[in-house]
Amino acid sequence: HVQLVESGGGLVQPGGSLRLSCAASGLTFSRYVIGWFRQAPGKEREFVAAISWIGDSTNYADSVKDRFTISRDNAKVTVYLQMNSLKPEDTAVYYCAAQRRFTVLTTDYAYWGQGTQVTVSS
Numbered sequence: 780h781v782q783l784v785e786s787g788g789g790l791v792q793p794g795g796s797l798r799l800s801c802a803a804s805g806l807t808f809s810r811y812v813i814g815w816f817r818q819a820p821g822k823e824r825e826f827v828a829a830i831s832w833i834g835d836s837t838n839y840a841d842s843v844k845d846r847f848t849i850s851r852d853n854a855k856v857t858v859y860l861q862m863n864s865l866k867p868e869d870t871a872v873y874y875c876a877a878q879r880r881f882t883v884l885t886t887d888y889a890y891w892g893q894g895t896q897v898t899v900s901s
Contacts, residue, residue: 781805781890783875788895791865799860799895801875806890809833812881813851813858814888817871817897826883827873830858838883843869865899872896 787799801813814829828849829838837849848861858875873895876888 781877783877783890783892785873785875785892785895788873788897790898790900792901793866793899795865795899796861796863797865797897799862799873799875799897801858801860801892803856803858803877806877808856809853811877811879813849814876814878814883815849815858815860816874816876816885816888817869818874818894819868819871822871824874824885826885828860829881829883831881836881838881840883862897865897867899870897870899 782804784802791797809832812829812831815827816824817827818824826840827843828847830849830851834851846864851858875892877890878888
């Protein structure tokens with residue numbers, strides 16, 4: 780069965796950096812778009828970034844553009860989210876998700892990981 784496992788979350792000070800990883804199994808990885816989403820306490824899950832099947836196209840939420848970078852290594856069946864210049868409002872549980880077509884809609888994604896906590900605080 781399909782599994783997506785996030786890692787790399789933690790506590791970081793404002794202005795700091797973290798790199799999240801999403802390792803996949805049980806699917807033909809290069810045929811799936813991978814998205815990152817986040818959910819803060821009391822808020823709905825929101826789109827963060829997505830990357831196309833071979834990594835030639837990306838999309839970012841305005842709130843993270845120019846600070847976050849999504850990338851993928853199909854040989855390692857892993858997608859990364861490099862997060863720089865982190866702000867307290869980036870605090871959330873971050874999830875990766877997989878879908879066959881390129882979309883930013885949470886409801887379109889078929890497979891989800893369990894999430895990793897990112898806390899930005901001094």
